[in-house]
Structure formats: structure tokens, C-alpha cells
Amino acid sequence: MQGKLSRFNIVSLVFGFAFLYLPIVLLVIYSFNASRLVTVWGGFSTRWYVSLFSNQQLIDAAWVTFRIAVISATVATVLGTMAALALTRYTRFRGRFLFSGMVFAPLVMPEVITGLSLLLLFVAIGLDRGMFTVTLAHVTFSMCFVAVVVQSRLLSFDRSLEEAAMDLGATPTRTFFHVTLPVIMPAIVSGWMLAFTLSLDDLVIASFTSGPGATTLPMRIYSQVRLGVTPEINAVCTLLIAFVTVGVLTAAIVNKRRDLQRQRDEHAALRG
Amino acid sequence: MKSFGSIRRNFAPWKDPAAKPYIEFRNVTKIFGDFTAVDNLSLNIYEREFFALLGASGCGKSTLLRMLAGFEEPTSGAILLDGQDLRGIPPYRRPVNMMFQSYALFPHMTVEANIAFGLKQDGMPKPDIEARVKEMLKLVRLEQFAKRKPHQLSGGQRQRVALARSVAKRPKVLLLDEPLGALDKKLREATQFELMDLQQDLGLTFVVVTHDQEEAMTMADRIAIMDKGQVMQVATPAEVYEAPSSRFVADFVGNVNMLEGEVASRDENRVVITGASGAQITVEHSGDVQPGTHVAFAIRPEKIKVSSKQPVGTGANAMQGEVWDLAYLGDMTVYHIKLDDGQVVKASSLNSARIHDDPLTWSDRAWISFTPDAGVVLTR
Structure with missing residues (x-):
């Protein structure tokens, strides 16, 4: 039986994937609909993609979103990596338990609460809402995701590597930049990508903390959908999906290749 | 005069009352929480000696080595190297180098870069670094593997890279933590003799930590048998075997x-x-x-x-x-x-x-x- 699919397996597989992907497939198909009516097929056309590129509002929103995502992911990666280092390395400082709990609280915090509390804070300190506040908010909640990813890598990190570097004469700073950082770099990159994606598709927190002139793509799409779904929205979403898919696939292929190369190398090493 | 076993060479500074110890542990104690890893231990090691710390795991031998390298500070007592008190000197300023049990090779660097790492930290001029790296590669017979990464090497090759890296800086003292622990039996036996030759050729002081008595007996000029953070006996391999000082030592060795x-x-x-x-x-x-x-x-x-x-x-x-x-x-x-x-x-x-x-x-x-x-x- 093992390795072969039973009928039950096949059925559950089909249903599972249909459940996951049917809506997306429908969306993609209807983005090529010639008709203005979303639910009626009027033939194949790419007119909505063309009109999309003349929709300045959407393009502006996309650009805002992209900038916010890059900046917030970068800042969150720096802060999250620092938090992870502090939590795994300096195990004996006072209040470590409290600190680690607090770093990870936003992981389970309802977004509405995060968004609302940030809004209240920004109002209280009189910070004008706009791109800057959205970026700050995104840093706040994506930092803990980075911290989790990097921390798990640090826990399996062989401390003797750092000791060896220091033993060979490298100061702690040089040790960090020449040994620790390069070794944990893959985790930091995944953390950055995670933060980037989280920022890219966040609607709730952005709605709370955004102000005039800083409408993100998810906010724009949401407000347009409230006036009725247009095929243009389908086209934007399709492009977003394509963007994410290409990203994920590239990462997977690069990883797979590296693994294969590593296996080959190890085989070669064993043969001498 | 009667003596025990065979004499390896005419080298016995510990018998000479005028000889100055190179490494001195003076009443060293190390306490972790409520565990005493090293208990009021005093020990002298002489220049160019091949010294082994032998004991079961948890006897404090690795802690002793780590204190010498500077990764741990003694709770009390002093460690002297060539007459200089090492207290407060960070690992990166100590003239000792260590070969780690896990080898601790930098996975993102080639064999060459691993060996050059310590030399770069000293600001050695580039041509000199290249020459030294070449010399080290030749010493451990890994010339054709210079451009490989550690994961592209076999266990024995990795061990030799780790060795080359730790002696590249010509340290006064080389510390070896279970240097042969990860090798299989045949390779281990061959490597034992290589280490002894290397120590002779470079004229370094070696301090090796091991739980393998055969390894200690083969390589060391003197062995310190340790138990519960204390030294039970310090003597040549033959003395330890033929004239143990206590029931523990007699039972532990052979x-x-x-x-x-x-x-x-x-x-x-x-x-x-x-x-x-x-x-x-x-x-x-x-x-x-x-x-x-x-x-x-x-x-x-x-x-x-x-x-x-x-x-x-x-x-x-x-x-x-x-x-x-x-x-x-x-x-x-x-x-x-x-x-x-x-x-x-x-x-x-x-x-x-x-x-x-x-x-x-x-x-x-x-x-x-x-x-x-x-x-x-x-x-x-």
C-alpha cells in the first residue's frame, strides 16, 4: 500500500486542492474576461491589464506598498535579528523571560488591536499619519516574525565557531561580522522575505495607521471592491499572484539546487 | 637505576628543580552555579611538553582547557603562561590556539580562507599570509583541497584543516580538545603519530584533553589523571600505569x-x-x-x-x-x-x-x- 494512492487519498487530495486553489483559478480566468461583468464570460481579452496600467491610482498604491514593504522589512530584519541574538546569547540577563514573551506577543495579537493601539499612540504623540506611520506599524508587527525565524537558526548554531574565531584573534565585533552573520544569513534573508510579504498584503493595520496620500494596494483594492468588483481588480490580483509565485519558485529552485550541489560535494568528499 | 617502561626521549623538565614551568595553574577553582568543575587545582606544564588531561566526562578537564583559552575565567586562583597572569585577558589576545572537538571550521569559507583567518586578524601582510597558508597546507598534505569548502571534505581531512588552522599562527601553546574523537579507529591511530611528529617539528607545547587512555598513553610526555575537578596523579604514561598513586588511578588506567x-x-x-x-x-x-x-x-x-x-x-x-x-x-x-x-x-x-x-x-x-x-x- 505504501507509496500508492488509494481512492480515498485521491479524493481528499482533489477536494483539498480544489478548496485551496479554485477561487484563485477563477480569479485568474476572469481577469482575462472581455466582459465588464465579473461573473459573465464574454471572451478572452487582456483589456483589463491595459487599462490597469493607465489607472494611476492603482499604480501609485502599488508603488507606496512596495516602498513600505522594502523599508519596513529591512528595519524589521535588523531589529528582529538583534532581538533574536539578545534572546539566545545573553541568557542570563534580568527580565529575559518577560522580554522574550513580549517580543513574541504580536504573533498572536489580533491585528485589529495592534492597529488600534498604534493609531492611538500616533494620535497621542501627534504624529501625522502617512507612509511613515504605516512603515512603523509594519516594522512593529513583522519584527517578531523575523525574530522567530532567526532565533530558531541561532539555537542550532554551533557556538564553537564563534569561539574559534575569537581564539584565532578576532574581536567580538569582527567575529560577529565575519563568522556569525554569514552563517545565519540564510535565516535573515528568509526573515526579510517573510516580513516583506507580510507588509505587502497587510490591510487591517495599514487601514488603521495610514493617512492621506498613503493608500496601500490592499487598501485600494478593498475600497474599490466595495463599489463593485471590476475585472481590473482581478487583473491586479493576478499580477500580485504571479509576482509572489515567481518569488517563491525562485527561492525554492535556488534552495533545491544548493542542496543538490551539497549532496554531490559530500559524495565527492567521501570518495576522497 | 630502575625505571618503568620505555623512555620516549631524553626530555624530563619536570624532574629538574631549576626548570621554570611554562603554564602554571595555581589553586584554580571554577564553580558553575552549584557545581564545582575544577576544585583547587594546581598543575605545572613545561615548555615543549606534550601534556594530556585524561579523565571521564565531567571531571573538569575541558573546563581547564577552556580557562586556558580564555573562554572561562577561574572563580579563584591564577593561571600563568610564561610567567604572565592570564586573568582578564580575552581569548583573542592570548598567545594560545585551540583545536576544537567539533573542529569548528567556518562553513562559509574555503580551506584556504579558514587557515588564513587567524593570520588576517593579526594584520599580516598578504604575501606572507599566502606563503604561510601554503606551508600549512603542505604540512597537513591538503594542497589540492585549498579551494574546497569544509562540507566537501571527509572527516579526516576536516580534522587536518582544523589542525592547520590552529597552528598557522604559531601559538606558544596549542590546546587540543578531544582531537581524534570524531575519527574512526584506524585513522585515529595514524593521526596520533602525526600529531606527535608535528609537535616535535614545530617545537610547540601541546595540551590535549581526552577521555581515551590509549590516546593519552601513546602521545603524551606526561598525563594528568583527573577526577571530580582534581588531579589524581601527574606522571609519565609508564609511571601512571606501573606506579599508580591511588586505587582510582590504578583502576582508571588499564x-x-x-x-x-x-x-x-x-x-x-x-x-x-x-x-x-x-x-x-x-x-x-x-x-x-x-x-x-x-x-x-x-x-x-x-x-x-x-x-x-x-x-x-x-x-x-x-x-x-x-x-x-x-x-x-x-x-x-x-x-x-x-x-x-x-x-x-x-x-x-x-x-x-x-x-x-x-x-x-x-x-x-x-x-x-x-x-x-x-x-x-x-x-x-
């Missing part, structure tokens, strides 16, 4: 028979020991033991002669028993003789002849005998 008894009488260099059953043995001992003291007579299995007939000759101690168990190992045979007082004694005899007229077998009556100088009297 196989031993421990015959417990009481001192019945003594003269200038002999004592008579009465065993539990009343049997008496006469052995050489020049130390001071009063009659009535409880002692152990420790004797190695190969020092006991097994025969089917009562041995003749003067001065030999002889006891009768039966063959309880025996194991034929090819080069030698190990007998377990159950003496008439119930004690089981291990004896091994070299099979120097291919054919025996009258081989001993299970349940045969047999005699064991040993000369008065075949073992040691232990009071501790």
Missing part, C-alpha cells in the same frame, strides 16, 4: 587486580600483606606503611603468571585456584582464576609459542604467581 588486605609486617623495602582469607603475600614497597594499615595491592593481569604446576623459585608469591573463565584473543589469553579464598583474579599471558603441551582449560586447577616487584601497594 586493567588491574586489586587485592585488599592488611599490612602484617614490614622491613626496609618489603611488606607482608594478609588477605581476607589469611593468605599472605610479600611485596616490595619502600613507602611508609604501619602494620595494621588497610591497603590494596594492585597488580596488572600481564604481571601474573599462570601455570598448571606449583611454580618453583624464590621470592615468588603463589596462590592456587581453578580456571573460572578464559578468553583466547589470539595474541594473548586472558584467564580468570578463582582463588581458593573465592577471589577472582585476572591474568593474561602472551601466546609466544604456537603450540602448548598442556594447555589450561575450564575448571583446571591452576597456580598464579608473581614476583614481589610486580605490583604496587596503595593506601589511598
Whole structure:
């Protein structure tokens, strides 16, 4: 039986994937609909993609979103990596338990609460809402995701590597930049990508903390959908999906290749 | 003058009262929480010595090494290197280098870059670094692997890279933490001799931590046997084996028979020991033991002669028993003789002849005998 699919397996597989992907497939198909009516097929056309590129509002929103995502992911990666280092390395400082709990609280915090509390804070300190506040908010909640990813890598990190570097004469700073950082770099990159994606598709927190002139793509799409779904929205979403898919696939292929190369190398090493 | 075993070379600074120790541990104590890893330990290591710290895991030997490298500071006491107190000096400013048990090769660097790492930290000019790296690669015979990454090497090759990296800076002292632990048996034996040659060629002081007594015996000039954070004995391999200072050391190193008894009488260099059953043995001992003291007579299995007939000759101690168990190992045979007082004694005899007229077998009556100088009297 093992390795072969039973009928039950096949059925559950089909249903599972249909459940996951049917809506997306429908969306993609209807983005090529010639008709203005979303639910009626009027033939194949790419007119909505063309009109999309003349929709300045959407393009502006996309650009805002992209900038916010890059900046917030970068800042969150720096802060999250620092938090992870502090939590795994300096195990004996006072209040470590409290600190680690607090770093990870936003992981389970309802977004509405995060968004609302940030809004209240920004109002209280009189910070004008706009791109800057959205970026700050995104840093706040994506930092803990980075911290989790990097921390798990640090826990399996062989401390003797750092000791060896220091033993060979490298100061702690040089040790960090020449040994620790390069070794944990893959985790930091995944953390950055995670933060980037989280920022890219966040609607709730952005709605709370955004102000005039800083409408993100998810906010724009949401407000347009409230006036009725247009095929243009389908086209934007399709492009977003394509963007994410290409990203994920590239990462997977690069990883797979590296693994294969590593296996080959190890085989070669064993043969001498 | 009598001496134990074979002498490796004419090198014994520890016997010279004028010799200055190179590394000194002075009353060093290290406490982790409520665990005392090293307990008021004092130890001297001399220049160009190959010194082994031998002990079971948790005996404090690795902590000692890590304190020397600077990764841990002693709770109290002082560590001196060439007369300089090391307290407060961070690992990156100490003239010692360490070879780690896990090798700790930098996975993102090539073999070359790994070896050059320490030299770069010192700001050595580039051409000099290249020359030194080449020299090191040649030393460990890895020239053709210079551009490989650590994961592209076999275990033995990685070990040699780690070695090359740790000696590249020409440290005053090289610390080796279980240097051969991760290698298989054959490779380990070959590498032992390589390490000894390397130490001789470079003229460095080696301090090696190991739990493998064979490794320590093969390589070291002197061995410190450690237990519970203390040094039980410091001596040459032959002394440790032939003249252990305590029951612990005798039992820890090699196989031993421990015959417990009481001192019945003594003269200038002999004592008579009465065993539990009343049997008496006469052995050489020049130390001071009063009659009535409880002692152990420790004797190695190969020092006991097994025969089917009562041995003749003067001065030999002889006891009768039966063959309880025996194991034929090819080069030698190990007998377990159950003496008439119930004690089981291990004896091994070299099979120097291919054919025996009258081989001993299970349940045969047999005699064991040993000369008065075949073992040691232990009071501790």
C-alpha cells in the first residue's frame, strides 16, 4: 500500500486542492474576461491589464506598498535579528523571560488591536499619519516574525565557531561580522522575505495607521471592491499572484539546487 | 637505576628543580552555579611538553582547557603562561590556539580562507599570509583541497584543516580538545603519530584533553589523571600505569587486580600483606606503611603468571585456584582464576609459542604467581 494512492487519498487530495486553489483559478480566468461583468464570460481579452496600467491610482498604491514593504522589512530584519541574538546569547540577563514573551506577543495579537493601539499612540504623540506611520506599524508587527525565524537558526548554531574565531584573534565585533552573520544569513534573508510579504498584503493595520496620500494596494483594492468588483481588480490580483509565485519558485529552485550541489560535494568528499 | 617502561626521549623538565614551568595553574577553582568543575587545582606544564588531561566526562578537564583559552575565567586562583597572569585577558589576545572537538571550521569559507583567518586578524601582510597558508597546507598534505569548502571534505581531512588552522599562527601553546574523537579507529591511530611528529617539528607545547587512555598513553610526555575537578596523579604514561598513586588511578588506567588486605609486617623495602582469607603475600614497597594499615595491592593481569604446576623459585608469591573463565584473543589469553579464598583474579599471558603441551582449560586447577616487584601497594 505504501507509496500508492488509494481512492480515498485521491479524493481528499482533489477536494483539498480544489478548496485551496479554485477561487484563485477563477480569479485568474476572469481577469482575462472581455466582459465588464465579473461573473459573465464574454471572451478572452487582456483589456483589463491595459487599462490597469493607465489607472494611476492603482499604480501609485502599488508603488507606496512596495516602498513600505522594502523599508519596513529591512528595519524589521535588523531589529528582529538583534532581538533574536539578545534572546539566545545573553541568557542570563534580568527580565529575559518577560522580554522574550513580549517580543513574541504580536504573533498572536489580533491585528485589529495592534492597529488600534498604534493609531492611538500616533494620535497621542501627534504624529501625522502617512507612509511613515504605516512603515512603523509594519516594522512593529513583522519584527517578531523575523525574530522567530532567526532565533530558531541561532539555537542550532554551533557556538564553537564563534569561539574559534575569537581564539584565532578576532574581536567580538569582527567575529560577529565575519563568522556569525554569514552563517545565519540564510535565516535573515528568509526573515526579510517573510516580513516583506507580510507588509505587502497587510490591510487591517495599514487601514488603521495610514493617512492621506498613503493608500496601500490592499487598501485600494478593498475600497474599490466595495463599489463593485471590476475585472481590473482581478487583473491586479493576478499580477500580485504571479509576482509572489515567481518569488517563491525562485527561492525554492535556488534552495533545491544548493542542496543538490551539497549532496554531490559530500559524495565527492567521501570518495576522497 | 630502575625505571618503568620505555623512555620516549631524553626530555624530563619536570624532574629538574631549576626548570621554570611554562603554564602554571595555581589553586584554580571554577564553580558553575552549584557545581564545582575544577576544585583547587594546581598543575605545572613545561615548555615543549606534550601534556594530556585524561579523565571521564565531567571531571573538569575541558573546563581547564577552556580557562586556558580564555573562554572561562577561574572563580579563584591564577593561571600563568610564561610567567604572565592570564586573568582578564580575552581569548583573542592570548598567545594560545585551540583545536576544537567539533573542529569548528567556518562553513562559509574555503580551506584556504579558514587557515588564513587567524593570520588576517593579526594584520599580516598578504604575501606572507599566502606563503604561510601554503606551508600549512603542505604540512597537513591538503594542497589540492585549498579551494574546497569544509562540507566537501571527509572527516579526516576536516580534522587536518582544523589542525592547520590552529597552528598557522604559531601559538606558544596549542590546546587540543578531544582531537581524534570524531575519527574512526584506524585513522585515529595514524593521526596520533602525526600529531606527535608535528609537535616535535614545530617545537610547540601541546595540551590535549581526552577521555581515551590509549590516546593519552601513546602521545603524551606526561598525563594528568583527573577526577571530580582534581588531579589524581601527574606522571609519565609508564609511571601512571606501573606506579599508580591511588586505587582510582590504578583502576582508571588499564586493567588491574586489586587485592585488599592488611599490612602484617614490614622491613626496609618489603611488606607482608594478609588477605581476607589469611593468605599472605610479600611485596616490595619502600613507602611508609604501619602494620595494621588497610591497603590494596594492585597488580596488572600481564604481571601474573599462570601455570598448571606449583611454580618453583624464590621470592615468588603463589596462590592456587581453578580456571573460572578464559578468553583466547589470539595474541594473548586472558584467564580468570578463582582463588581458593573465592577471589577472582585476572591474568593474561602472551601466546609466544604456537603450540602448548598442556594447555589450561575450564575448571583446571591452576597456580598464579608473581614476583614481589610486580605490583604496587596503595593506601589511598
